[in-house]
Amino acid sequence: MQPRNMSMSGVVDLAAVKAAQEAKAKAEQARAEAARHGGAGAVSPADLVLDVDEAGFERDVLQRSAEVPVVIDFWAEWCQPCKQLSPVLERLAVEYNGRFLLAKIDADANQMLMQQFGIQGIPAVFAVVAGQALPLFQGAAPEAQIRETLDQLIAVAEQRFGLTGLTVDPEAEPGGAAAPAAPVGPYEDLLNAAAQALDAGDLSGAVQAYKNVLADDPAHPEAKLGLAQAELLQRVQGLDPQRVRKEAAEQPADVRAQIAAADLDLVGGHVEDAFGRLIDTVQRTAGDDRDAVRLRLLELFEVVGADDPRVTAARRALARALF
Secondary structure, eight states: OOOOOOSOTTTOOHHHHHHHHHHHHHHHHHHHHHHHTTSOOOBOGGGGEEEOOTTTHIIIIIIGGGTSOEEEEEEOTTOHHHHHHHHHHHHHHHHTTTSOEEEEEETTTOHHHHHHTTOOSSSEEEEEETTEEEEEEESOOOHHHHHHHHHHHHHHHHHHHOOOOOOBOTTSOTTGGGOOOOOOOOOHHHHHHHHHHHHTTOHHHHHHHHHHHHHHOTTOHHHHHHHHHHHHHHHHTTOOHHHHHHHHHHOTTOHHHHHHHHHHHHHTTOHHHHHHHHHHHHHHOOHHHHHHHHHHHHHHHHHHOTTOHHHHHHHHHHHHHHO
């Protein structure tokens, strides 16, 4: 099925975005299906340490970071400090009993990830929380320091993002909780109705059609993407771009003005300007204002697509701004 025209020319390649959303949607479908049956299920202790490569990074790290902090251990066979650090991290992953996952990445075999994280030497340890990457430490740190860092990471993940970790059951079968649920559907009629509403300029109708799909299947990738785009178009409808930009320029501390200007930036195809504006605003704000800006930025990430390099760069910048 080809993605439908959502009148966002210049902002996002819908075919690329839909492809990038597919893997992410599988894990979300599994969580949604499990929630319908009373919970997300337990994982085995063996599932707390993962070997991850570039092909599985989206699924095993980015997706999972929406439910639990993921600690990344970049290592290599020839690296002697890695041989000291990795066993400690593996033992702590089991000891912390689901408060974080450990993703082990072979640096030699995954050079693209090394470049994306800007790693100059190993061992290097990062974390990803709610899709946001942040550096933890480099080198074979003492265990006391590692524990302190992990405790801080877990506290931030819970306080800022509501991530309380996974339930671990020693009797669970390894890998048993990760099997994705079958998608619910089909929703061709509703998706076609949404596309027709967009073509007719009926943004409210399009929003409702996508919500109707998501009410039954909260992880449906095309509906999630369509809703994010339709809501963005709905927000900018009727705005006076000149006035919005003037207010944003004159009132850099006005959160609502910056958010509105970022929406206009994105609709106009100025993706990096939109992201940069909101990241700068995150740095200048605190409390509820900061959360409002962060949430809007995450919504704009959904519109552009998780695999877009501009989103990757902006997630790192956001992590630096937050932490």
